[in-house]
Amino acid sequence: MSDFGFHTLALLVVIxxxxxLLTAVPRLAIPVIIGELAAGMLVGRTGFDIVDTTNPTFALLAxxxxxxxxFVVGTHVPVRDPTLRAGIWKAVLRAVLVGxxxxxxGVLIAEAFDTxxxxxxxVLMASSSAAVALPIIDALGIDGPQVLSVKAQIAVADAACIVLLPLAINPSRAxxxxLGALAVLVCAAVLYVVLRHFERNGTRKRVRGYSKRHQLALELRISLILLFALSALALSMHVSIMLAGFALGLVVNAIGEPKRLARQLLGITEGFFGPLFFVWLGATLQVRELIDHPQxxxxxxxxxxxxxxxxxxxxxxxxxxxYSVMAAAQLGVPVAAATLGAEEGLLGPGEPAALILGALVTIGATSIAGEVAKRRQPVEAR
Structure with missing residues (x-):
């Protein structure tokens, strides 16, 4: 399907x-993202090749x-939690040991598989995913010092590995x-200072009230302007837009994300753009190459x-x-690595799919570890 129009968009939303639908089946307990990736594989290069992932419009929307x-992942990292900040140094120590x-x-695996x-x-194995682990922790209803400590560790590992990924995936351009990562982070820091100033002098509150009265969604519009501008900077500096989105999410979270903006972001992301990206990613993966390259x-x-x-x-x-196992959950970094590797030809045939497979293993382990932690907690509390 080389042309891209409303019929293609309708098909992608259905996919x-x-x-x-898979998440609605309790016995399966399949995360939404896994279903979207699988559906993308079915209609993409692995399956029936119905959608053209090289189409510029499709790639831009993805x-x-x-x-x-x-961006949403960054807003979910609990950077404003004082108890989390209190245990940050222990979290940093564990993250360094894990690294x-x-x-x-990493050296042993590269030698074993001749890459x-x-x-x-x-970087992949040292990474964590706030987008995966934090919802699992919240859904299980577990809390306490160990939980706060592991949340801090996940936030540290997530942020560090997002910065390190562009350096690791192509060392020749490190x-x-x-330099590109530094430019994005400096711009994010400047945005934090400016937004904090507007928050303190009441400008942000007045804009929010005006927007709410006139139904203008100004905060969402401004957030998208900043996101797209930071993403444009990242691409011009040959850095993944993953860093731009995550950094801006942290900035908005550190200032204080209004509930209205959170709902609006969640709506456009989870309702359309997020599923579209994961379907596109699944469609770009060539899982058949794993059969040709079983290693x-x-x-x-x-x-x-x-x-x-x-x-x-x-x-x-x-x-x-x-809790150690729960910190191993991966998503954003392997997805970014697979996306960059596929787009720039940095990975061998079958290797992007292998990175996603590794992430799925960690998600399964995290789910099991969460259930174990939940069963243990009442005993420890007593």
Whole structure:
């Protein structure tokens, strides 16, 4: 389907409904994102090849979805929680230990599967996903010092690995990627200072009230302007828009995200652009290449297991094992790596699908660890 019109958009929205439909089956317990990826695989290169992922309009809409997904993820990191900030140094220590173990495992896995992506594998295994782990923790209703500590660790690992990914996936362009990442982060810091000033002098409150009275959604419009401008800067500096979206989300969260803006962002992201991105990503993956290159199935499993093992080092410094495993959940970084690898030809045939497979392994492990933590908590409380 080379042309892209409303008929294509209607089809993509229908395809994206597979995620919520699968989630509605309690016994399956399949995350929405997994269903959307699977549906994309079915209609993309792996399956019937119905949609053209190279279409510029489709790719642009998918990139908007990616930026919005990371923006929402950034707004969900609890940076304003004082108890989380109190345990930040312990979280940093555990994240550093996890990174050290992941670096060793990355070299071993790269040697075992004869690739030169040891740095990329290390970043993947050291990463965490606030978008996956925090909703699981909240849904289970578990709390306490261990939970706050692991939330801080997830936030630290998520932010650090998002910054490190562009440097690791293409080491030959590391200086340029580092400069681009620095430019995006500096702009995000400037935005924080400006927005905080408007928050303190009451300008933001007046704009919010005016927008609400006249139904203008001005905060959403301004947020999108900033997001697209920061994403344009990231692309011009050859940095993933993942960093732009995540950094802006942290800025908005640190200032204080109004509930009205949160609902609006959630609506346009989860209702359209987010599913569109994950369907596009699934459609770009060539899972059949895993059959032609079965060693990459082993690579995906090794990355997933390696991430769980690396995060398990937290047990050595007093963290309970279920919480260590929950910190291993991955999503944004593997998705970004697979997207960049597919777009720029940095990964071999089947390797992007292997990265997603590794993320799925960690999500499964996190779900199991969450249930174990929930069962243990009443006993520990007594």
């Amino acid at each position: 994206g409904m597979v995620g919520p 990139n908007i979805g990616f930026a919005l997904v990371m 050290a173990v992941a670096a060793v495992l 030169d992506h040891a740095a990329l594998y290390a 200086p340029q990627a580092a 990459f199935i082993g690579l995906g499993v090794a990355l997933g297991v390696g991430a769980v093992v690396a995060h398990g080092i937290g047990r050595a410094v007093g963290q309970q094992l279920p």
